[in-house]
Amino acid sequence: MKSDIRRQGIMEFLMDAGQAGVDDLALRFGVSKMTVHRDLDELEESGFLRKVRGGASIQPSSLFESDFRYRQKQATEEKQRLAAAAVAMIEPGQTVIIDDGSTAGGIARHLADLRPLTVISNNLAVIQELAGAGGINLIALGGQYSKKFHGFFGLLAEASLKSLRADVAFLSSSAIHGASAFHQDQEVVQAKRLMMVAATHKYLLVDHGKFGRTALHFLTDLSAFDAVLTGRAPEPGVRAVLDAAGVSLMVIEKGS
Incomplete structure (x- = not known):
């Protein structure tokens, strides 16, 4: 799976789940945890999610507003x-x-x-x-x-x-x-x-x-x-x- 398609898939999963762990994402997309971390870093840098301990969240915080979707x-x-x-x-x-x-x-x-x-x-x-x-x-x-x-x-x-x-x-x-x-x-x-x-x-x-x-x-x-x-x-x-x-x-x- 190409990285851009996988990252889109991560975002679509978070739209429903709100948050997810690195282990779960690695299993879901069939990639290593290191690959998931790189995907999450890229998505966080683009402002689409925030990394939390052990995973990522799309839910709002004092510094992060959720995606419109x-x-x-x-x-x-x-x-x-x-x-x-x-x-x-x-x-x-x-x-x-x-x-x-x-x-x-x-x-x-x-x-x-x-x-x-x-x-x-x-x-x-x-x-x-x-x-x-x-x-x-x-x-x-x-x-x-x-x-x-x-x-x-x-x-x-x-x-x-x-x-x-x-x-x-x-x-x-x-x-x-x-x-x-x-x-x-x-x-x-x-x-x-x-x-x-x-x-x-x-x-x-x-x-x-x-x-x-x-x-x-x-x-x-x-x-x-x-x-x-x-x-x-x-x-x-x-x-x-x-x-x-x-x-x-x-x-x-x-x-x-």
């Missing part, structure tokens, strides 16, 4: 609820920003009933969903494509955002600690901050599992958003911190 499979029902609820914040004729996150990205499939709309996004999944859709004026942000985040970032994307204005922006974040949002990647943080500057109204969509996590880079205080949408009420102590900080929290329960 893995995040799409996490808390799917809750993310769908949040996306459906977020549509109530949009009116026909508005300009809407949707970020690279898998949670905010789920809004795209709900926009047909709100046309006409102008949609600005660096999220390739959103761009593919809306490309050619009638009544949707789609503005795809340029920049350097990130396979890991399935979106566009960097100087070109940032320059575009600085020249645009929108009625509403929907963002996601990988970690909520206290009353602040954090993310592991500084380019992603910069893009999200510029989206917030460009929009009159701002909403954060995060599944309940993001609370109590932290990441390397501070994104913003949660009070900067008109509302934070989540699918399950946080623990009382967490809720008290949010209330004290003036955070508008909307809990979108099942059946609501």
Whole structure:
């Protein structure tokens, strides 16, 4: 098996398993443990996984955000609820920003009933969903494509955002600690901050599992958003911190 095909196979296995040991991977792909270590080193250097004791993981940490494909499979029902609820914040004729996150990205499939709309996004999944859709004026942000985040970032994307204005922006974040949002990647943080500057109204969509996590880079205080949408009420102590900080929290329960 060629190394690039084997590495793709390792990533596909991790998409389902979340993490794996070197011994298991060596047995699965019929190669030596040394070969597996070289594959994992290469994949880690490319930012697709993180090596842990005895193996590798694609699960997030304070320094590592998961691959877009893995995040799409996490808390799917809750993310769908949040996306459906977020549509109530949009009116026909508005300009809407949707970020690279898998949670905010789920809004795209709900926009047909709100046309006409102008949609600005660096999220390739959103761009593919809306490309050619009638009544949707789609503005795809340029920049350097990130396979890991399935979106566009960097100087070109940032320059575009600085020249645009929108009625509403929907963002996601990988970690909520206290009353602040954090993310592991500084380019992603910069893009999200510029989206917030460009929009009159701002909403954060995060599944309940993001609370109590932290990441390397501070994104913003949660009070900067008109509302934070989540699918399950946080623990009382967490809720008290949010209330004290003036955070508008909307809990979108099942059946609501």
